[in-house]
Structure formats: C-alpha cells, structure tokens
Amino acid sequence: MSRLGKWITQNRVYRSIYRNSYPTDDRNRVLVILNSLALHLHPTRVPKRATDVSYTWGLGGLSIFMFVILTITGIFLMFYYIPSVDQAYWSIVELERNVTMGSFMRNLHRWAAHAMVIFVFLHMTRVFYTGSYKPPREFNWVVGVALLVLTFLLSFTGYLLPWDQLAYWAITVGANIAKSTPFIGKQVEFALLGGYEIAQPTLIRWYTLHVIFLPMALIVVVSFHFWRVRKDGNISTPVYEDEEDEVEPISRTQAG
Amino acid sequence: MEMKEPLRPLRKGAPRARSAAAVAAVERREERVHTWPHLVSVELMAALIFLVLLSLMSVVVKAPLGSLANPEVTPDPAKAPWYFLGLQELLLHMNPSLAGVIVPTVVLVGLAALPYIDRRRKGTGIWFSGPKGKAITAFAAFYTAVWELALIFLDEWLPVPGSEARGVAPYLEYLLRPLDLPPVVIDVLGGWLVPIFFMTFIPFSLAVIVRRHWKADTREVAIALYTFFVASFVVLTIIGTAFRGYGMQLMWPWEIGRPIGF
C-alpha cells in the first residue's frame, strides 16, 4: 500500500471507524460483509448464479436504488416546494428557473420515479418466471405485492403535487374511478380528496402521504422483504425434482 | 400431539441430476462465491450505470409541467399517468366500477394468492421452469395480444346500422331494440356481462388450450395466466398511451399532438 494509503488507514481514528483491512483475502472478504451495516444484508457467500446478471437482472437491487435516488432528490425538492394550492405551481416554476440544479433534481426525481415503477414490475416478473414464489418463499411474494401497491401509490400521490393541468386532471380521472367503487364509492372519494372536490385539503393530504407516510411504510415493508429473502434461504436455486422429504435442519440452510 | 415440521428451504447442494454433463452443469451453477467482490461489484456497476443514464436523461429531457391547474378547462384527452392507462383503456369498454375497481382488485388478490395455489417446489429457480414453459409464455402472449387488439378494434369501429354510434354496447342496444327491454338491462349487458364474459373467456380458453396441447401442470397453467396478465398490461398500456388522442379516439401516435387545454 502506498505511503499515503497507510497514513490514512493506520491510525486510531480510521481504525475506530473501520476495523478490517482491505478485503483481499478470504477472511477479510467475510468480515467486510459482516461488519458493514449496508453490506450485512447479504450473506457472506452467495451461489454463483446470484451474481449472474441473467438470473435476477439485478432488478430488486435497482428498485431499491431508485428509491434511494428518489429520497435524496425528494428531500432536495422539499426545501423549495410549498404545498399550497396558491403557491405549489409557482414554487415549481421558481425551482426550475432560479434554483441551482433545481431543474436537474426535479427531472431526476421524475425519471427515477418512472424507472422505479418499471423495475419493480420487471422484478416481480423475473420472480414469477423463475418460479421463485414457490415454497418457502410464498409469503415474501405476498409482501412483494404490497410493495408493488406502495410503489404505485407513491408515484401517483407525487403526480398531483405540481398542481398543473396534467396533475389536476389525472387526479380527476383517478377520483372518478374511486367514486365508482361499489357501495362505498362516495366515502372512498371523500377520503381521497379530503372533501367533495380537489382543493387544498386534497393537496395537503396527498403531500403528507407522499413525503412521509408512504415512504416510511415502504421502508418498513422493504426491510421485512430483505430480511425474509435471507430467512427463506437466500436467492432461489434450482429444484429439478420434487424433494419434499429431503429437508435439512433449519440452522444449516439459513446460516448463509 | 406431534408438531408438523415447518416447511424449510431445500437442500443447497447439487440436486439429483443424472447425466455427468448435467451434474457438472449443476455444480458450476451452484458453486458458491464470496459476496465481496463477486456480488458487490455487480451491484455497484448496475447502480453506477443507471445513475449515469438517468442523470444524462435528466439533463436532456425535461419533466413535463403543464399550465396552472384550472378546474374550468378540461384538457382533451385527460389522461392518468402511464401505468394507469391500461385501466383507463378498460374504462372505455365497460362500467367504471368494473374497470377501475373490481378488475384491479381481482388482479391483486389473484397475484397474492398465486403461491398458495401453485405449491410444488419443482421448477423453482429455473427460467420458465424449462423449455415447455418458454413455449407456453410465447403462445400466451400472442394469444392475449390478438384477442385484445381484436376486441379493442371491434369496440371502436363496429358500425351500428342507422346511427352514428360505433361499438359493441350500442350494437347490442340496436339488436335488442325490438324486444323493448328496460334500459338497465341493456346497460348491465353492455357494461357488465359482455366484458365479464370476455375477461373470463380469454384466460379460461387459454388454460384449456395449454392443458390440452402441452399437458400443462399447475405451474405451467400459472405461467399462461401470468403471461395473460402481463401481456394485457402491456397491450392496454401501449394503446392507452400512444394510440389514444382527442376524444380518446384510436389514432396513430403522430396524429395525437398536444392535448387541448394544457
């Protein structure tokens, strides 16, 4: 290692933050996973197929990466956006004209949102066609369906916020559909709009759902989803025949 | 009382494959590697590639912003975001409760129920669970697309004698006029029964064909039905997004232009 590298990594402060040396041998390759908050979601070793792009296409990972981009750009947008029917639209115009990187951040937020919907849908399709919903992963598939719904809701609640014609009339279409719910249509519409028409209560309601409630819900559910992937024996591996009787003690298969 | 063993992940080792070549192939596939660097590097690359692509897109393509919301001016066409345009397309052909609430609910419940219906572990972890599944997927996609396009065109263009109206429901009304039925009956027929008939008939006939022709088991029927769902989503979304313009009429993408009222 270079002198500079040593000077950076071999002192008390650096060591107090990060304990292992660079993972070039097997022991440290295990430790880097175990000792890192982000990486410890992974097992220390994975079947080779989990690294084959053509098996998972990385779609679950890309879905969560889109969520990370959306959180960062979204917080940036929150500094400028004003959730009031009189000001929302103009705060966006202002953001695009006068804020450094404002337009870029808004565009990135928008395109990553579309990408997330696409990636989540494709991830579900990958899981389906590889039969990865079969036992013991049934419940994680159900959790996934909840994530799909949350993703649609996040995207749709965000759509109203710019308060332009596009947003207003998309919500009108949505509210009309909700109104046609059998038996409880009126109540559903009232709950969605916070009243009988699209107005300030609607905006504040959807804003709160979009920036706090739904992201928090998604974080909780997605954490469970990841934990379950590990508990269900990690990424699916081929089962060529019925081997119902050949079960291993739970401790060995799940040691990961 | 004896507790039943809970379901557990299957053995990780090489499954019982017979030929030597198969054994070797399986072993290679099931070989384990260290997460660092083998998986972490792939993840990092994927993240960087898409960060760069999306950033480039954000520099070049602006996110749309229409004019200020105006409850007085209804744009034409007024469309939902693209991922709901499949549902909006359905809305053109049937009662709104059916298209906008009941169909999506049934789809979500069906998706969630899937692993409790197709419970055999065989076929896990194999794309399409084998070559038969691949053929079934291709056929199901084709079958669905042909049916749905035909129905969309029929409902758009079917001429009703002696009237300007076009479509299946007006045509039914014309046929049944001599019977002098109360209007509700006509509405229920055109808005509910006929659409429900087709939405059941297409997947059902698909399942029958796949059972007969491929001797499909539960997993393979599930493949056909999931493909029906994905193909419907794709066909309806593309039609709704790129082929519906002024008055929600069917037209070519280059004829659509900017909606009025933005």
Ligand code: HEM
């Ligand atoms: C916000 C949305 C979602 C995120 C961030 C997410 C993330 C992930 C990740 C990172 C994995 C590991 C393997 C991989 O990358 O393919 C995974 C596996 C899995 N996901 Fe998702 N997922 C989401 C939505 C869904 C949906 C909509 C479904 C299905 C309806 C689903 C069902 C599953 C199942 C069954 C597995 C285990 C697959 C296997 O063992 O091969 N997930 N998910």
